Amino acid sequence: GESVGLHLPTLSVQEGDNSIINCAYSNSASDYFIWYKQESGKGPQFIIDIRSNMDKRQGQRVTVLLNKTVKHLSLQIAATQPGDSAVYFCAENSAKAAGNKLTFGGGTRVLVKP
Amino acid sequence: DTGVSQDPRHKITKRGQNVTFRCDPISEHNRLYWYRQTLGQGPEFLTYFQNEAQLEKSRLLSDRFSAERPKGSFSTLEIQRTEQGDSAMYLCASSASRKGKDTQYFGPGTRLTVL
Numbered sequence: 001g002e003s004v005g006l007h008l009p010t011l012s013v014q015e016g017d018n019s020i021i022n023c024a025y026s027n028s029a030s031d032y033f034i035w036y037k038q039e040s041g042k043g044p045q046f047i048i049d050i051r052s053n054m055d056k057r058q059g060q061r062v063t064v065l066l067n068k069t070v071k072h073l074s075l076q077i078a079a080t081q082p083g084d085s086a087v088y089f090c091a092e093n094s095a096k097a098a099g100n101k102l103t104f105g106g107g108t109r110v111l112v113k114p
Numbered sequence: 115d116t117g118v119s120q121d122p123r124h125k126i127t128k129r130g131q132n133v134t135f136r137c138d139p140i141s142e143h144n145r146l147y148w149y150r151q152t153l154g155q156g157p158e159f160l161t162y163f164q165n166e167a168q169l170e171k172s173r174l175l176s177d178r179f180s181a182e183r184p185k186g187s188f189s190t191l192e193i194q195r196t197e198q199g200d201s202a203m204y205l206c207a208s209s210a211s212r213k214g215k216d217t218q219y220f221g222p223g224t225r226l227t228v229l
Contacts, residue, residue, distance in 0.1 A: 041221070106155070
């Protein structure tokens with residue numbers, strides 16, 4: 001299949017280990033953040049979101065951390081599985097800004113080694 | 115399948131031809147978005163609709179691009195006089211607008227190749 005991203009930062013992780021993917025954002029007005037997973041040849045798939053009034057949110061095997069002071073977002077994947085291999089994007093949105101477009105970060109490729 | 119669907123999944127065309135893509139959002143979603151994604155990049159916003167009204171267009175959307183959502187359900191994106199630089203994945207997303215939260219769900223995309 002086609003590659004989603006040819007020159008993306010890559011995180012190689014051993015199956016069963018935890019993964020941490022980082023994202024920096026620049027718009028201090030952003031108040032809603034989403035992590036998406038994109039597999040080759042597919043559209044982005046929603047993983048987890050967080051509003052700016054929170055600093056941590058947990059889902060199934062995933063945790064998102066938000067540090068508004070340094071404008072940093074991270075996604076932690078517990079017990080990484082081969083099916084987690086994909087490109088991960090963070091996206092931000094501001095409810096106060098005109099329009100509702102998402103602004104995406106550059107993406108990180110995660111490769112899970114068996 | 116109740117997710118966002120897009121048609122066609124792949125389109126190959128010659129430079130100068132017109133192409134049209136269709137997006138069917140999740141049925142109860144009133145907002146619909148179009149994004150473009152090139153290899154190695156995240157999706158970039160093109161335009162969005164709330165019901166049938168087109169409320170915002172990016173500067174990326176040149177005069178050759180037009181989008182419609184005539185009945186507030188499905189949407190079409192047309193590119194006239196295609197150029198090689200239009201080659202990209204065109205993604206559609208939909209959401210149900212809620213105060214302070216607008217989770218967008220994406221379709222599989224239409225891969226456009228302009229020869």
